Amino acid sequence: MGCKQGNLRLIILTHGDFDHVGNANHLHERFGAKIVMHNGDSGMVERGDMFWNRRKGNILLGMIARILFGFGKKERFSPDLYIDEGYELSEYEFDAKVLHIPGHSKGSIGILTADNNLFCGDLLENKDKPVLNSIMDDSTAANASVKKLKSLKIKTVYPGHGKPFPMGSFT
Numbered sequence: 001m002g003c004k005q006g007n008l009r010l011i012i013l014t015h016g017d018f019d020h021v022g023n024a025n026h027l028h029e030r031f032g033a034k035i036v037m038h039n040g041d042s043g044m045v046e047r048g049d050m051f052w053n054r055r056k057g058n059i060l061l062g063m064i065a066r067i068l069f070g071f072g073k074k075e076r077f078s079p080d081l082y083i084d085e086g087y088e089l090s091e092y093e094f095d096a097k098v099l100h101i102p103g104h105s106k107g108s109i110g111i112l113t114a115d116n117n118l119f120c121g122d123l124l125e126n127k128d129k130p131v132l133n134s135i136m137d138d139s140t141a142a143n144a145s146v147k148k149l150k151s152l153k154i155k156t157v158y159p160g161h162g163k164p165f166p167m168g169s170f171t
């Protein structure tokens, strides 16, 4: 992808799930890029436990997840910086800001660009059609996050899973 030492400066993690953070430490070491995320999810990547700071709904599911999605010592890391609602990314030459959109996890964030496009992590997904992600830690928080997004005149949403979609097609 053309990345070299020095030109990949920042790795923004929308949340701590291992299918989103697995290579972060490798990229950090190889390119010297800073890793930033919300502190609501940081224990997941520090301890290798996706259920850290999540409601312990299903202990069996938690055990299976740990076996299927091992996150070894080599992959674990501490973020270089915690970011939260309103954090501006302009110092990294990216005209965008952070939105805190909990629901899928407590530390889930989105990145809203200046031209109103959104990287939403796993709050919304679009495998067949745009929907709320089926895996929710806190559905009350998720509904509040959706309400917030709907108030923002967002154009295109880039979800963590599935294809980009116009915000207006999510009902």
Ligand SMILES: [Zn+2]
Residues within 6 Å of the ligand: 015, 017, 020, 104, 122
């Ligand atoms: Zn996720």
